[in-house]
Amino acid sequence: MQRYLLVLEYIGTDYQGSQKQPKEMPNSAKLITTVQGEVEKAISTLTKTKIKTIFSGRTDAGVHAQGQTAHFDTELELSPSKFINSMNGILPKTISVKELKKVERTFHAQKSAKARHYRYTIANRKQRSAWDAHCLLVRFPLNIERMNEALSYLIGEHDFSSFRKVRTTNPARICNMYKAEASQDGDFIYIDFIADRFLYNMIRLIVGTLLEIEGKSLAPKTLKDILDCRDITKAGSTISPEGLTLVEVIYNNIDGESK
Secondary structure, three states, rough: OOEEEEEEEEEEEHHHOOOOOOOEOOOOOOOOEEEEEHHHHHHHHHHHOOOEEEOOOOOOOOEEEEEEEEEEEOOOOOOHHHHHHHHHHHHHOOEEEEEEHHHHOOOOOOOOEEEEEEEEEEOOOOOOOOOOOOOEEOOOOOOOOHHHHHOOOEEEEEEEHHOOOOOOOOOOOOEEEEEEEEEEEEOOEEEEEEEEOOOOOHHHHHHHHHHHHHOOEEEEEEEEHHHHHHHHHOOOOOOOOOHEEEEHHHHHHHHOOOO
């Protein structure tokens, strides 16, 4: 039995998240489409066997990925270039395979990961552009220096209960944040986060709180105060998933910048 690692990219707008779900919604005949479901269907078609994939983690409905990873097992010896071409020929145009490689049987797409890198993209201008895709439009001016001062309080190991959606059943609340930084390129602002784990809706809550701090001209330290109080009712709103992208899953040493 061989184990293979897939690196995937996708536009999440048309999917109910990455994780496979039951085929039908309650009391509805509407089909639920997920990234994992489409990927497994494509692999199973090519290998002519039912294949189960293990993703590095779940991305929610509407969230995109440039470097999502998943592993699967098969008895077949696969040719990476041929397999990638075949996969991309039958997958929906909003999903593509970037890489395929054989890995050790001990490798696990989720459990072997050391960290994940997410990016939230904001278009900071008064009017939308037809060329803006997969970002959040913020019409009031944002101050990068103030944003980075606020984000600096998130670096290190903290209890992120203030930015953890209460309806999740996962008890985890401690995360080690290696990087939280905003940068600007013209009208676009990019907020990059690298951590050993992320809680449910954590990034969208942090960015929503950050925008509230900027919009109300609150002190940057307000983000630290909200973090320290461990009370989600003090956080800002959970903003749109459209601007959020999983950039990379990191399996090697973590230096806060790259693999």
